[in-house]
Amino acid sequence: MKTDNSNIDDLREVLHWIRNLVTGRLKIHFSQIDDYLVENIAFSEETTGLASFAITHQPTFIEFAVLALSYVPHIQPDFFNKIIAEYLPDGGDFPEFGCVKGTNHRGILPTGETAQFIIAGDDIGKRIAVQRLFSSEHWFAKEHVLWLEQVREGEPAMSGRMIMNPEIVELLTLGTVSKPSFSIDFPAEHIETEMDWDDLVLPETTFRQIQEIEQWIACNETLINDWGMKKRIKPGYRALFYGPPGTGKTLTAMLLGKQTGNEVFRIDLSRVISKYIGETEKNLARLFDKAENKNWILFFDEADALFGKRTDIRDAHDKYANQEVAYLLQRVENYNGLVILASNQRSNIDNAFSRRFQNIIPFPMPRPEERLSIWKKTIPQQLPLDMDLDIENIALRYELSGAAILNIIQYCSIQLLADTAPFLTAEMLDAAVRREYIKEGRIT
Structure with a gap:
């Protein structure tokens, strides 16, 4: 995925496209025009995050409009505030628009009702079509792309804030999705x-x-x-x-x-x-x-x-x-x-x-021949061994897991690197094995 100017060009195109859609609906609502036309968006390259997402999911006009409406506050926080101010310069209530205030976000955030108003206006059939996009059977929900925030019992479900999966936001903005970090929310x-x-x-x-x-x-x-x-x-x-x-x-x-x-x-x-x-x-x-x-x-x-x-x-x-x-x-x-x-x-x-x-x-405990193979693979070439050290005998005598053998070799290697001995002797290895047995509670 590219995160260069191609993706930035696509973001600008989305902002321009959704602004035309929103302003067109507002002009109809305030009786400035009777109808308007918004053409399909053209992306710059297939390798950008936005273009790749569109190619993969093939959203319809209505689906893309809902996605764009929920996405724009993430790249332009005052998007809806500025547009509404153009038509209500003195402020005032605008329930048809349906936006809500966020907790930390200073602007207004779109709800399902916002999508219905901008896409469908007063057309009941189109409003129902928008509502269907938030059903559990739609690919928005199945692929965890977009959903409505739950509202209090008794309130219209479409008055819930539209929430876009943060990973989708990251993909559309940066072109890539980073690996999730270990946290309380992602254990x-x-x-x-x-x-x-x-x-x-x-x-x-x-x-x-x-x-x-x-x-x-x-x-x-x-x-x-x-x-x-x-x-x-x-x-x-x-x-x-x-x-x-x-x-x-x-x-x-x-x-x-x-x-x-x-x-x-x-x-x-x-x-x-x-x-x-x-x-x-x-x-x-x-x-x-x-x-x-x-x-x-x-x-x-x-x-x-x-x-x-x-x-x-x-x-x-x-x-x-x-x-x-x-x-x-x-x-x-x-x-x-x-x-x-x-x-x-x-x-x-x-x-x-x-x-x-x-x-x-x-995954059984390794047998003697398997333990010998583990010993040979684990001992670094730089580790000097006493000529009298018989690894085959060690593998035969001590029942150890692969992880235990690695612990023993690590311990012995550090001992030699600390100059406590010129080479690894059988006595040192026996002592290291005993140390590992004590850790595992097999001996005291």
Whole structure:
């Protein structure tokens, strides 16, 4: 996407176009003209944010007008104030126009009623057509592009402020959308790795199952659209990674993202789960709404906290806890991308989830030959080894995960870099292994 003068030219064109539309309606309203014509907008290049969005979604005249009305305050805050002042220089009430005041914004912001007035005037049929754009079945809602702010009970729904997805605002303005930052509103961390598949040591059966996920990512669009399977199968792909800590679950998720060009986000369940009724569902809704239609890989680490077995209902807390699981199950099933759940034990995950996984992949503790491969791949070439150090014997004697081996090598390397020894001896490595065992609580 370009963020150069081409996009700026398109922004100017949109401002000019929507101004003609608004002023034309106001001239009719104040009996200055009987009718007016606004031609379709012409964009400068297909690579700008605005042009690309228009080509992708092919909005109708009415759809584009609604989008432009909700967008202009983001690039020209006083847009509506200036135009209204031209026709009401002394001020006064103008309920037909339908704008509202914001909390921080000093100008006025368009509502659904604003769109109805400017596009349809008093034409009931056209006003209904505008209202249909805000239904849950329209692509505005389905793709989380634009929606109406909820109003108090009893007030007309169209009096709600038009809200454009901030990511769409960024795309139309800058031509690109930045990755979301970890926050209370988005409890997920973007993760990536410089490692490659050759750095990962797993059993052959596990690798074959991982390749099935790659194949789904590569072939899903063809299967759903070209082969007509959209009506028969649910969107997305759900996989469970289970095994002891440090066996490669997170690294595999990152490598899948790297291999397929999809962003990977690790969900912080401590930020998602709330003791307050309904808050967990809201947190999950924000997360999935943000991720929808972006081909993100959502990685739920230590998923037992939220995807664990449901309990018998003994009190209100159990009831709402089970509702959270049911809601989560629904969102996971309807997500059109890849969802990976990671757990230390397969038995910890509720059977209601297990039945809906396309793939359940074990990540066992590495066997001696796999541990030897991990040791060899992990030890840097610059690390001097004692001639008597037998790595094969170390791999055979100590049952360690890949992450534990990496911790040991890091510790030993720092010790040598600090000039505490000229080379790595068997005694030093044994002591480092014991140190790791103590950290894991395997010995005292």
